[in-house]
Amino acid sequence: MTEITAPHPSGLTLPAIVLSADGEDAWGPLTPCDDPFALDPDEIARRVLDAGIVGLGGAAFPSAVKLGGARKAGVHTLIINGGECEPYLSCDDRQMRDDAAQIVDGIVLMLRATGAGTARVGIEDNKPEAIAAMRAAAAVQPAVQVCPVPARYPMGSEKQLIGVLTGIEMPADGRPADIGVVVHNVGTARAVRAAVVEGKPLIARLVTLNGNCMKAPGNIEVRLGTLAEAVIAFAGGLKGEGVGLARRVLGGPMMGQQMPHWRVPVVKGTSGILALDADEVAAQAPDPCIRCGSCVQACPAGLLPLEMSARIRNDALAEAVDIGLKDCIACGCCAFVCPSRIPLVQYFVHAKGELAAQERARLRTDATRKLAEQKRERVERDKREKAEAAARRKAEREAREAAARPAATPAEGVSA
Numbered sequence: 001m002t003e004i005t006a007p008h009p010s011g012l013t014l015p016a017i018v019l020s021a022d023g024e025d026a027w028g029p030l031t032p033c034d035d036p037f038a039l040d041p042d043e044i045a046r047r048v049l050d051a052g053i054v055g056l057g058g059a060a061f062p063s064a065v066k067l068g069g070a071r072k073a074g075v076h077t078l079i080i081n082g083g084e085c086e087p088y089l090s091c092d093d094r095q096m097r098d099d100a101a102q103i104v105d106g107i108v109l110m111l112r113a114t115g116a117g118t119a120r121v122g123i124e125d126n127k128p129e130a131i132a133a134m135r136a137a138a139a140v141q142p143a144v145q146v147c148p149v150p151a152r153y154p155m156g157s158e159k160q161l162i163g164v165l166t167g168i169e170m171p172a173d174g175r176p177a178d179i180g181v182v183v184h185n186v187g188t189a190r191a192v193r194a195a196v197v198e199g200k201p202l203i204a205r206l207v208t209l210n211g212n213c214m215k216a217p218g219n220i221e222v223r224l225g226t227l228a229e230a231v232i233a234f235a236g237g238l239k240g241e242g243v244g245l246a247r248r249v250l251g252g253p254m255m256g257q258q259m260p261h262w263r264v265p266v267v268k269g270t271s272g273i274l275a276l277d278a279d280e281v282a283a284q285a286p287d288p289c290i291r292c293g294s295c296v297q298a299c300p301a302g303l304l305p306l307e308m309s310a311r312i313r314n315d316a317l318a319e320a321v322d323i324g325l326k327d328c329i330a331c332g333c334c335a336f337v338c339p340s341r342i343p344l345v346q347y348f349v350h351a352k353g354e355l356a357a358q359e360r361a362r363l364r365t366d367a368t369r370k371l372a373e374q375k376r377e378r379v380e381r382d383k384r385e386k387a388e389a390a391a392r393r394k395a396e397r398e399a400r401e402a403a404a405r406p407a408a409t410p411a412e413g414v415s416a
């Protein structure tokens with residue numbers, strides 16, 4: 001094992017380790033469970049934690065924390081996201097077709113861990129094989145309902161899916177638990193089953209390879225940490241050795257990360273590796289807004305992208321927040337339909353980052369002010385306590401001295 005510094009899909013450089021394979025490709029000792037469906041909810045969460053499972057839909061939030069938090073919040077519904085989060089990606093669809101029984105087992109374990117009474121699996125209605133496979137697997141589990149949802153991007157977004165499956169609109173700045181639901185991805189359910197039933201840690205995930213430059217698009221199970229270039233080579237490489245490649249993307253085309261090279265590892269949140277050509281990338285410079293309103297019609301969150309971007313360009317972040325910036329789910333629909341190719345979603349992501357930085361700075365200032373106030377109060381309290389102690393000592397000394405003085409005789413006390 002060697003420690004190195006390596007590029008991460010986020011664009012940062014992070015500490016990493018290089019593992020040398022022994023060629024055995026065998027598991028170490030595992031800790032399977034004989035009766036997983038009778039486990040205590042805390043024990044399920046502990047196994048999920050030990051297996052290193054995070055949300056495999058892309059957000060990569062620690063799943064054990066989410067399961068425990070949902071139970072504390074008393075959620076009633078577990079929503080399983082089988083709506084592919086972006087175009088070009090098909091790993092969730094593939095997984096539901098191939099591993100439906102394992103996913104349903106994982107859902108039942110998650111129901112137990114969260115205390116929710118019902119699970120609803122949302123699958124886009126253009127995935128009939130996945131719907132059929134999941135319905136067959138869930139037939140013996142009355143608490144698990146498979147619900148087709150309209151195939152409309154961004155149906156895989158948490159807020160959209162919750163709205164369609166429950167009819168409840170998430171409040172601005174709210175969390176799913178506020179309305180009694182918790183959302184997990186189908187891949188996460190499968191990983192939960194492997195961890196709890198077989199004792200297997202999360203060491204691999206299903207990744208979609210796609211884009212006009214990919215020689216053999218498809219889905220591959222990839223060990224975490226494998227470089228994207230090794231995955232592409234395994235899948236047959238790029239067409240024409242990559243001539244015509246216009247953009248490398250890790251993730252989906254709307255929310256994924258653009259890569260300057262392929263020497264980037266697959267991590268738990270990597271759902272896709274895309275090799276796009278010029279036809280798939282609108283690379284021309286943007287034109288001025290023609291106020292066509294297409295972005296407004298496309299926005300699934302009911303926002304006014306053109307107005308928000310105008311406010312952000314004028315450095316009026318608070319005004320952008322007033323008209324809904326925090327409700328933007330960064331789905332990219334507005335930028336996609338904009339005939340002027342204005343990078344609207346980049347404005348919103350940048351502005352949210354700016355707001356988060358301002359909030360962090362405010363919290364730091366508040367903490368520093370609070371520390372200074374506490375120090376001033378402590379110094380004053382010390383001073384006060386010292387003065388009180390000195391006064392007390394003085395009073396005691398005077399009392400002692402007074403007690404030690406001989407009592408006055410009548411002759412000394414009365415003048416002649």
Ligand code: SF4
Nearest residue numbers: 289290292293295338
């Ligand atoms: S889609 Fe583009 S051009 Fe049309 S109103 Fe929105 S920002 Fe302006």
Ligand code: SF4
Nearest residue numbers: 299328329331332334
């Ligand atoms: S990215 Fe654009 S379309 Fe998507 S939610 Fe935000 S403003 Fe609406």
